[in-house]
Amino acid sequence: MKDILLHLFLPHESNNHRAKFLHHSTLVLLIAILFITHFFINYSSREYSQVLGVTSNITVTELLELTNQEREAQGLKPLKLSDQLSQAAHSKASNMFTQNYWAHNSPDGTTPWVFVRSSGYDYLYAGENLARGFTTSSDVVEAWMASPGHKENLLSGNYEDIGFAVVDGNLTGDDTILVVQIFGKAKQVSPPTEIASGESQSEKGIVFASDLSGEPQTAPRQINVASIQSQPLIDVQIFSKTSSVLLLTILVGLLLLDLILIQRRRVVRILSHNLDHIIFFSIVLLVIIIVGGGAVL
Amino acid sequence: MTYPTSKHVFYYVSLALVLLGLFSVIFFTPGEHTLHMALVVLMGFFYVLWAIIHHLMHHDMHAKIVIEYVLIATVGISFVYFVLTKFT
Numbered sequence: 001m002k003d004i005l006l007h008l009f010l011p012h013e014s015n016n017h018r019a020k021f022l023h024h025s026t027l028v029l030l031i032a033i034l035f036i037t038h039f040f041i042n043y044s045s046r047e048y049s050q051v052l053g054v055t056s057n058i059t060v061t062e063l064l065e066l067t068n069q070e071r072e073a074q075g076l077k078p079l080k081l082s083d084q085l086s087q088a089a090h091s092k093a094s095n096m097f098t099q100n101y102w103a104h105n106s107p108d109g110t111t112p113w114v115f116v117r118s119s120g121y122d123y124l125y126a127g128e129n130l131a132r133g134f135t136t137s138s139d140v141v142e143a144w145m146a147s148p149g150h151k152e153n154l155l156s157g158n159y160e161d162i163g164f165a166v167v168d169g170n171l172t173g174d175d176t177i178l179v180v181q182i183f184g185k186a187k188q189v190s191p192p193t194e195i196a197s198g199e200s201q202s203e204k205g206i207v208f209a210s211d212l213s214g215e216p217q218t219a220p221r222q223i224n225v226a227s228i229q230s231q232p233l234i235d236v237q238i239f240s241k242t243s244s245v246l247l248l249t250i251l252v253g254l255l256l257l258d259l260i261l262i263q264r265r266r267v268v269r270i271l272s273h274n275l276d277h278i279i280f281f282s283i284v285l286l287v288i289i290i291v292g293g294g295a296v297l
Numbered sequence: 298m299t300y301p302t303s304k305h306v307f308y309y310v311s312l313a314l315v316l317l318g319l320f321s322v323i324f325f326t327p328g329e330h331t332l333h334m335a336l337v338v339l340m341g342f343f344y345v346l347w348a349i350i351h352h353l354m355h356h357d358m359h360a361k362i363v364i365e366y367v368l369i370a371t372v373g374i375s376f377v378y379f380v381l382t383k384f385t
Contacts, residue, residue, distance in 0.1 A: 024361075027368040034375045038382060102328075133328040172331065237380075244376045251372075273348075273362075275309055277369050280344050283316040284373040287323055287337060288380050295328025 009254060011261050019254050030247075041236050058177060060086075060164045062137035067154060067162065067181070070145060074155050082184065085163025088112075088119035089180040092128070093167040096180075102172050102297060104128060116182060125158040127183040132176045133294035135237070140179050143296045150296055159183040237292060248285045252278055308351045315347070316340055330381050337377040341370035 003014070011017040020026060060081070068078035092115045099106050112128040129150045134140045144150035153159075165180040259274040319340050323333050348366045352358045 024364060024368055027372055031368070031371055031375050034372075034379050038379055042382070133330075172329075176328075240380050240382075244380050248376060273305075275305075276312055276344075276348060279309065279313050279316065280340070280369060280373055283313075283320050283340065284337070284376060286320055287333070287377055290324060290327075291330065291333050291377065291381055293327055295326075 009257075011258055011265075017262065017265075019258055021251075021254055022258060041240070045236055056177060057136050058134065058140065058166050058179060059137060060166060063140065063164050063166075063179070063181070064162065066137055066141040070141065070154055076155060076157055077160070079159060079162040079183070082121065082161035082163050084119040084121040085116065085161055085182045085184050086165065087163070088115040088121060089163045089165035089182045090167070091115040091118065092182070093165040093178050093180045096178060097167070097169045097171060100172060102130075102132065102295075104130070104297065112182065116184060121161075121184055122187045123184045124187045125156075125183075125185040127153040127156065127159065129153050129181040129183075130297040131179040131181075131294055132171060132297075133292075134177065134179070135294075139294060140296075143294060144181075147296055153181075153183055156183065158185055160185045241288060241292060244288050245285065248281055248288065252281045252285065255281070304355075305351070308347070312344070312347055315343055319343075334378065334381055337374055341374045344373075345370050 006012045007014045008020045010019055012019075015023070064079070064081055071078055092112055095106055095110065095115070096102070099108070101107055105111050113123075113126055116123055116126050129144055131140045131143060134143065141154075144154055161184045163182045163184075165178075167178050167180075169176070169178065171178060255274045255278050259278070262274075319336050323336055326332055345363075345366045349358070349363060352362055
C-alpha cells in the first residue's frame with residue numbers, strides 16, 4: 001500500500017522520479033475523465049433533473065419579502081407588488097432576450113420607462129435594477145445591497161410600488177436566470193407643484209422620471225408572475241466547482257511536493273519546471289472559485 | 298536540467314503578472330461567462346507560448362517539455378470549462 005502511494009504521489013525510483021499522478025499519461029486520463037463526466041452530467045441533468053440538476057430558488061414572493069425587509073430595517077415603508085410594474089418587468093426581460101443585450105437601455109435606444117408606460121403605469125418616479133446568473137433570491141438582493149446604485153434604488157423613499165420578472169433564457173451567449181426589478185411611484189391626482197420639477201438623472205441602476213407629460217394609457221394586462229425553483233438531489237454546479245477545486249488543489253500540492261523533493265535530492269530531470277505549473281494552476285484555481293456567480297446592473 | 302530559480306525570476310514574475318492581469322479582467326466582469334472562458338483559453342495559449350520562448354532562450358527545449366505545457370494548459374482550461382458549463 002505504501003509503495004502504491006509513493007508511486008502515485010511522490011517522486012520515486014518506481015515512477016522515474018516523478019509522481020505517477022503528474023505523468024503525461026495521467027494528465028491525458030484526467031482530461032478524458034473531465035470530458036466524460038461533463039457529457040454524463042449534461043445527459044443526466046436533462047434526463048433525470050430530479051437527481052442531477054441546478055438548484056434554483058428565485059421567487060417573486062421572496063424577492064419582495066427580502067426587499068421590504070431591507071427597507072423596513074431602514075425605517076422605510078414596504079413596497080406594494082404592482083401587476084402593472086411586473087408586466088413592465090416581463091416586457092423588459094422579454095426585450096432583453098429578444099434583442100440579446102445586458103443593459104438598462106436596448107441597442108435601439110429603448111429605455112426601461114417605455115415598458116413602464118406601456119404597462120399602463122403612469123409614473124412620477126421609476127427605477128430599475130437588473131440581476132443575472134444568481135440561483136437564490138437572497139443572493140440577488142444581497143448583490144443589489146452591496147452595490148451603491150442599486151441599494152439607493154432599493155432604499156429610495158420615492159417609490160411606493162414594485163414589480164418583478166424572473167425569466168430563464170440565453171442572454172449574450174450564456175444560459176442564465178434574469179431578474180428584472182422595477183420600482184415606481186404612480187402620479188397622484190394632486191396639485192401640479194408636486195410633479196412640476198421632473199428632472200432627468202441617469203446613473204447605474206437609478207433613473208428618475210424625466211417625461212411627466214400625459215402618455216397614452218394602455219389597459220393593464222393579466223400577468224403571470226414567474227419564479228424559478230428546482231431542488232435536485234445533487235446540484236451539478238456545486239459538484240463541478242467543489243470537485244474541480246479539490247483536484248486542482250491536489251495537483252498544486254503534488255507539484256509543490258515534487259519541486260521540493262527534486263531540489264532537495266538534486267535529481268536531474270528534463271521536466272523540472274514546476275513553479276510555472278503551480279502559478280498557472282493557482283490562477284486557474286482562483287478563476288474557478290470566482291466564476292459562475294451572478295452579476296447586477 | 299535544473300537551474301537555480303533566480304535565473305528564471307523574470308520568466309516567473311512576468312508569467313504571474315500577465316496571468317493575474319487576465320484574472321483581474323475576469324474578476325471585474327462578473328456574470329460574463331463566455332468572456333471568462335475566452336480569457337482562460339487565452340491564459341492557456343500565453344502560458345504555453347511563454348514557456349516555449351523561455352526554454353528556447355535557455356537552449357533546453359525538448360518535445361516532452363512542449364507536451365507537458367500543452368497538457369497542463371489543457372487540464373486548466375478543461376476544469377474551467379467543466380465549471381462554467383450551465384447544465385440544464
